[in-house]
Amino acid sequence: MQISTLHQEQNKIIKILFSEYYEKAELDLPNDMELREFAYQPFDSETYVRHLSFSSPQELRQYILQNVPLHLYYSSARYQLPSAKEMDEKGWLGSDLLFDLDADEICEVKVRRFCPQDGYETLASNCNGEPPIEYAEITTECIMKVFEKALLIRDILKEDFGLNARIFFSGNRGFHLRVTCYEDCALLDPDDRKEIAEYFTSPKPPVIYEGNPGWSGRIAKGIEGINIDTQVTIDIRRLVRIPGSLNGKAGLMVVEIKNDKFEYGEWLSPFDGDCIFLPYVSAELTLFNNKYTVKRTYPIKIDTRIGVYLALKGLGKVKAYVR
The missing domain is CATH 3.40.5 (Ribosomal Protein L9; domain 1)
Structure with missing residues (x-):
């Protein structure tokens, strides 16, 4: 002991x-990691260290053991020069397609406030001149509701776009979906991606009829649009959490969800x-x-x-x- x-x-x-x-974490890294920008947020820092590039998983591990990350990311984009300091100098080659679901957008999350002076719960937004400690208490029921929305997005991407998405628990209170894109999919510009985001958030089929494909049939069955962080989908230079890394907001692992099964529990730590x-x-x-x-x-x-x-x-x- x-x-x-x-x-x-x-x-x-x-x-x-x-x-x-x-030291032993199994990070799920892309096959083209040498084309990705890497970034991390150090402990006790509010800023990110960006524009990093690694040619192998071993090189990355050696770096993060010397620079322990609170948060760890790689870019959804591929670049000719991922370590270039200016974004315009990187040479954009295309990006994966991302979706982000957070409990705040799906559930009514209970936010509890505590005064730092005595630790007691309060309804006030101010505690004798100091801001209260705020804690969003996430229930298992809420997380599973968000997960159901993630499954729905995955199914719609397959049925309506022919795209295969992987689902990841974010390590905190939401889920990420990622389509590994090549060719036309990778070269979608922000306007194209905005249209895709709006297809999910604000579906407007010309007719609503049960049995029809697409949103026409879904809305007829009572399925509504999905609240997603549209900026994540639109942004072609977005940083994404590395699967297998830890989310510094909760200390939980970023994990891929397979076989449509997910359990929100201590095993995530x-x-x-x-x-x-x-x-x-x-x-x-x-x-x-x-x-x-x-x-x-x-x-x-x-x-x-x-x-x-x-x-x-x-x-x-x-x-x-x-x-």
């Missing part, structure tokens, strides 16, 4: 856990053991259908997967962990 008790900024222990994860978690708030919190009672300034021993999640949500800090 090894115990770590680091007391510097709150991210120290989490950074160690991320680093250990990336790669961490094991227990940690000592120091809460900033006093509340009963629900996560993965389990309830956790925390009290401000009172350290508790908790599953590391839960402690990391709550810390990254700003509800406390990981003071120590046992592995």
Whole structure:
């Protein structure tokens, strides 16, 4: 048993856990990775390090072990010179087609607020001159509702466009869909992609009749347009999370969903053991259908997967962990 008790900024222990994860992580990288721009957000930084280029998975792993990422991305676009500092100098060769679904756009997400001075929940937008700690509490029911929309988008892409999309859990509270594009699909410009986005968000078939193909039959059966982040679909230079990486907003893995089956649970976190978690708030919190009672300034021993999640949500800090 090894115990770590680091007391510097709150991210120290989490950074160690991320680093250990990336030593063995299986990152799902494109076959043409040498044509992709890579980027990451470091710990304790609000800005991204961009314009990186790697020729092999081994080269990328060596880099991220020396520069542990809070978030890790590669470009949806292929470039002649992906490491060029100016976008106009990269030489755009085409882009994959992306869709982004977030719980905020699909469900009524409950946002809880806590005053930082005493940790108690409040309805106010201001706590004696300080902004409250905000926490969007995502339910399993909500996540599964978003997943159903992701399956619908995938099916429509196949039925109406003949395109094959892969579905990925974002590592936080949504799903990404990605069509690996070549030739005409890759060369779609932002206006083309906007039309595709609007096909999903605002379908307007000339007639509505059950049994008809496309949106005509779907609307007749009560299926409505889908709320997506249209800017993600339109943007030909979008950065996408690397499957197998960790989402620094929750500490959960970005994973591909196969066989139309997805379970929202602790398995999405790669961490094991227990940690000592120091809460900033006093509340009963629900996560993965389990309830956790925390009290401000009172350290508790908790599953590391839960402690990391709550810390990254700003509800406390990981003071120590046992592995």
